[in-house]
Amino acid sequence: MTHKDLANDHEGSSPSHKSVLCEALTEWIRLPTDGRIVDGTVGHGGHSRLFGSMLGPEGMILGLDVDPKSIERAQFNLSRLACKVILVRENFARLPEAMKKNGLDQADLIFADLGFCSAQLEDVSKGLSFGSDMPLDMRLDDRLKTTAADLVNRLDVDALADLIYRYGEDRASRRIARFIAQARQGQKITSTAQLAEIVRKALYRPGKRILQRIDPATRTFQALRIAVNSELENLEILLANAPDLLKQGGYLAIISFHSLEDRLVKANFRKNKSDGIYEILTKKPLEAGGEEKAANPRSRSAKLRIAKRL
Numbered sequence: 001m002t003h004k005d006l007a008n009d010h011e012g013s014s015p016s017h018k019s020v021l022c023e024a025l026t027e028w029i030r031l032p033t034d035g036r037i038v039d040g041t042v043g044h045g046g047h048s049r050l051f052g053s054m055l056g057p058e059g060m061i062l063g064l065d066v067d068p069k070s071i072e073r074a075q076f077n078l079s080r081l082a083c084k085v086i087l088v089r090e091n092f093a094r095l096p097e098a099m100k101k102n103g104l105d106q107a108d109l110i111f112a113d114l115g116f117c118s119a120q121l122e123d124v125s126k127g128l129s130f131g132s133d134m135p136l137d138m139r140l141d142d143r144l145k146t147t148a149a150d151l152v153n154r155l156d157v158d159a160l161a162d163l164i165y166r167y168g169e170d171r172a173s174r175r176i177a178r179f180i181a182q183a184r185q186g187q188k189i190t191s192t193a194q195l196a197e198i199v200r201k202a203l204y205r206p207g208k209r210i211l212q213r214i215d216p217a218t219r220t221f222q223a224l225r226i227a228v229n230s231e232l233e234n235l236e237i238l239l240a241n242a243p244d245l246l247k248q249g250g251y252l253a254i255i256s257f258h259s260l261e262d263r264l265v266k267a268n269f270r271k272n273k274s275d276g277i278y279e280i281l282t283k284k285p286l287e288a289g290g291e292e293k294a295a296n297p298r299s300r301s302a303k304l305r306i307a308k309r310l
Contacts, residue, residue: 018048040092045074066141130196168223
């Protein structure tokens with residue numbers, strides 16, 4: 001099997017999910033057979049299978065995820081690896097605590113794939129998609145208290161507009177927020193289809209034909225998901241903690257899927273380079289080639305940055 005096959009073989013019952021940028025990771029990362037790997041977003045275990053194939057029985061993978069369904073699937077998918085595998089339900093923002101609890105001081109690799117997986121998108125209970133009607137939830141970790149429905153029904157117009165602009169980078173955020181506020185006066189907004197239709201109406205211009213690559217509701221949904229799950233704040237914590245958690249010569253590899261994430265990673269790598277902490281291995285982010293993009297549409301927006309601890 002190739003490294004790519006190893007990453008995507010036996011991805012559980014969700015054949016639509018494929019781990020991205022596997023070939024790029026194997027080209028840039030070299031691990032000792034007794035390596036210590038931390039996968040901060042283990043998902044179904046695709047990338048961990050890839051890294052685990054480089055390890056022997058003395059190696060170890062510590063995998064984190066906030067979704068218990070993903071951990072259960074990863075447990076099965078990683079069961080044939082020779083190395084030790086420990087999976088815990090935890091956010092990577094609490095990586096120092098998770099590593100200490102499991103007897104791991106420093107790692108040869110800390111990895112995070114910041115995208116959610118296809119099975120989560122299809123999971124009705126998570127409410128991430130407007131492709132079908134789902135409860136407006138968006139929590140990747142169901143232990144969180146605030147849902148997307150809470151935000152759209154409780155925030156005032158200004159706060160809601162700021163959220164959509166900051167996390168969705170939608171220039172029409174004020175208009176969208178006004179339409180949401182008007183709609184919720186009649187009835188509470190509780191479903192993804194309901195919210196998506198409100199956003200589409202807000203952006204509709206009679207008599208003006210607009211060619212769009214994405215659904216008009218996409219940016220609003222992205223903004224709410226990021227806010228509900230504190231995604232950027234958690235990423236900042238991971239990036240701040242990483243230098244102390246990496247061995248000398250260890251790698252930090254981050255795959256991001258939108259510009260907000262990538263800008264944070266880029267800025268952190270540059271600062272740590274100027275402080276003599278990192279060597280940046282990827283001067284520009286690595287992206288999928290044409291063949292991978294054709295086979296896996298999810299890879300089209302993926303950007304991989306890798307730094308090495310000095």
